[in-house]
Amino acid sequence: MAEQAPVNPDIELVSRTQAGDARAFDELVVKYSPRLYGLVYNMTSNHEDANDLLQEVFAKAYRSISGFRGKSSFYTWIHSIAVNMTINFLKKRGRRFQMSLDDVDLNIQNDKEFIELTATASPVRQADLGELQLKLNEAMGKLSPEHRAVVTMFDIQGMPHAEISKILGVSEGTIRSRLFYAHRQLQAHLDEFREFRKK
Amino acid sequence: MQEEPDYITKLLRLKRFEQPEPEYFENFLKEFQARQRGQMLREPAWRIGWDRLCAFFGENLPVRLGYGLAYGAVLVAATIASINIRESRPVEMAAVPPRPAAQVASLNLNTQVQLPDLPTFVRRTAPTASFSAPRYVMDTRPVSYEPPSSF
Numbered sequence: 275m276a277e278q279a280p281v282n283p284d285i286e287l288v289s290r291t292q293a294g295d296a297r298a299f300d301e302l303v304v305k306y307s308p309r310l311y312g313l314v315y316n317m318t319s320n321h322e323d324a325n326d327l328l329q330e331v332f333a334k335a336y337r338s339i340s341g342f343r344g345k346s347s348f349y350t351w352i353h354s355i356a357v358n359m360t361i362n363f364l365k366k367r368g369r370r371f372q373m374s375l376d377d378v379d380l381n382i383q384n385d386k387e388f389i390e391l392t393a394t395a396s397p398v399r400q401a402d403l404g405e406l407q408l409k410l411n412e413a414m415g416k417l418s419p420e421h422r423a424v425v426t427m428f429d430i431q432g433m434p435h436a437e438i439s440k441i442l443g444v445s446e447g448t449i450r451s452r453l454f455y456a457h458r459q460l461q462a463h464l465d466e467f468r469e470f471r472k473k
Numbered sequence: 474m475q476e477e478p479d480y481i482t483k484l485l486r487l488k489r490f491e492q493p494e495p496e497y498f499e500n501f502l503k504e505f506q507a508r509q510r511g512q513m514l515r516e517p518a519w520r521i522g523w524d525r526l527c528a529f530f531g532e533n534l535p536v537r538l539g540y541g542l543a544y545g546a547v548l549v550a551a552t553i554a555s556i557n558i559r560e561s562r563p564v565e566m567a568a569v570p571p572r573p574a575a576q577v578a579s580l581n582l583n584t585q586v587q588l589p590d591l592p593t594f595v596r597r598t599a600p601t602a603s604f605s606a607p608r609y610v611m612d613t614r615p616v617s618y619e620p621p622s623s624f
Contacts, residue, residue, distance in 0.1 A: 300502060307501050316488055328501075329508055336509065337516075337524040375491060382490040387483045410488055429485040457481050464484060 413463035
């Protein structure tokens with residue numbers, strides 16, 4: 275007996291939205307808003323900007339969903355809308371911006387990687403959590419919008435290279451080279467957090 | 474060499490813990506619905522059309538572009554045809570002579586005004602009017618385009 279392929283629930287929700295069911299789109303908003311918020315927020319380092327942009331992303335997706343033919347997944351499609359809109363926003367904003375950071379969730383104390391980073395006599399342990407957050411966001415702010423997008427998707431959100439290349443419409447090689455370049459830049463800005471490890 | 478990128482990645486992953494208030498995502502949908510309704514009322518039709526066009530062309534660009542070009546060509550042809558039809562209708566109208574401004578300013582109840590000739594419409598096909606006594610003419614032969622039957 276042939277095994278049935280799992281049906282992607284997004285396809286049904288997209289079809290219902292295309293047929294005029296606005297509640298189906300609401301379900302897509304509920305499903306994707308946390309992940310897309312993370313993407314836009316980590317690229318902008320500003321809660322208000324991320325909120326406004328995310329509203330526009332969903333509004334644009336809703337307006338143009340009738341043209342969505344399912345050649346790529348809805349996940350890829352809406353991520354590419356969000357990334358492109360955020361990159362355009364960052365290019366317009368330029369260097370004039372103020373950070374408006376979200377609070378760090380206290381569950382970070384239970385995170386395996388955080389425990390690992392703070393276990394040794396590292397500067398991460400010495401630094402105040404707020405200071406570390408500020409330094410990380412400042413370092414991200416030094417990257418170009420394209421590099422920030424790749425770092426956010428790969429390092430922060432844990433997406434594979436193949437998925438990022440589909441979203442950005444570039445080859446996996448380009449993604450790897452952008453990551454390499456971005457990591458080198460970030461190392462230069464976050465050097466102080468490495469000092470103790472070297473000693 | 475390998476250690477450093479890993480270290481950066483681990484450091485960056487801490488950013489996952491930067492989260493908005495817990496009720497943020499609950500309110501997000503409500504805000505979206507409210508904004509969307511407002512935006513749909515304000516949004517110009519061309520913008521909605523453009524977004525749909527972009528999404529439409531995004532996946533089947535070559536075929537859809539062909540349809541788009543064909544549609545554009547038909548539209549241009551229809552516009553040119555309609556302009557030609559409009560230009561082929563002649564309207565002849567005598568120009569209205571401008572009234573001198575000085576004369577208009579000095580007018581009062583006692584002034585005798587000599588009215589200028591009023592403009593007349595000239596129709597190309599209008600018959601010339603004749604005010605002589607009516608004359609009835611009985612044609613001996615009816616007008617016909619048929620060739621005469623007498624040899």
